[in-house]
Amino acid sequence: xxxxxxxxxxxxxxxxxxxxxxxxxxxxxxxxxxxxxxxxxxxxxxxxxxxxxxxxxxxxxxxxxxxxxxxxxxxxxxxxxxxxxxxxxxxxxxxxxxxxxxxxxxxxxxxxxxxxxxxxxxxxxxxxxxxxxxxxxxxxxxxxxxxxxxxxxxxxxx
Numbered sequence: 001x002x003x004x005x006x007x008x009x010x011x012x013x014x015x016x017x018x019x020x021x022x023x024x025x026x027x028x029x030x031x032x033x034x035x036x037x038x039x040x041x042x043x044x045x046x047x048x049x050x051x052x053x054x055x056x057x058x059x060x061x062x063x064x065x066x067x068x069x070x071x072x073x074x075x076x077x078x079x080x081x082x083x084x085x086x087x088x089x090x091x092x093x094x095x096x097x098x099x100x101x102x103x104x105x106x107x108x109x110x111x112x113x114x115x116x117x118x119x120x121x122x123x124x125x126x127x128x129x130x131x132x133x134x135x136x137x138x139x140x141x142x143x144x145x146x147x148x149x150x151x152x153x154x155x156x157x158x
Contacts, residue, residue, distance in 0.1 A: 065113055068100065068105055071103070071117070072114055075095055075117075080122060081125050096108060100114070112146075112149040113149075115139070115146045115149030116150070119149065120157040121153075123153070123157035
């Protein structure tokens with residue numbers, strides 16, 4: 001009997017030794033998943049997403065796009081009001097890139113919503129006439145479609 005009991009204990013010990021790392025890894029994985037989830041929620045909250053951080057639902061995508069266009073508009077207005085004659089277009093474009101990255105917009109320079117936001121910002125800044133045309137042409141890189149999007153944004157702002 002002693003040998004059966006010894007083998008049983010030996011098998012139990014081997015089982016525990018084999019299973020213990022899996023249990024520990026599972027707990028660790030669970031904790032890291034929770035931590036990752038918390039980070040995702042934090043990122044999602046900071047970007048103003050009303051839904052999940054992936055933006056998979058159409059309403060969260062719409063909200064994200066509206067927030068993006070609004071931030072581009074506000075940024076453009078602030079840029080124009082503060083730069084006056086010293087227009088640093090490279091700096092302006094870097095700022096747009098940063099806004100897009102924060103919200104998760106890729107290819108921001110090809111997105112009509114970027115240029116509509118610029119148009120709204122120009123209107124909010126009170127830019128008119130020749131100054132408006134110059135900004136529009138420079139911000140759009142003389143691209144006709146981008147200039148049309150800027151115009152649409154400008155006209156849509158009250």
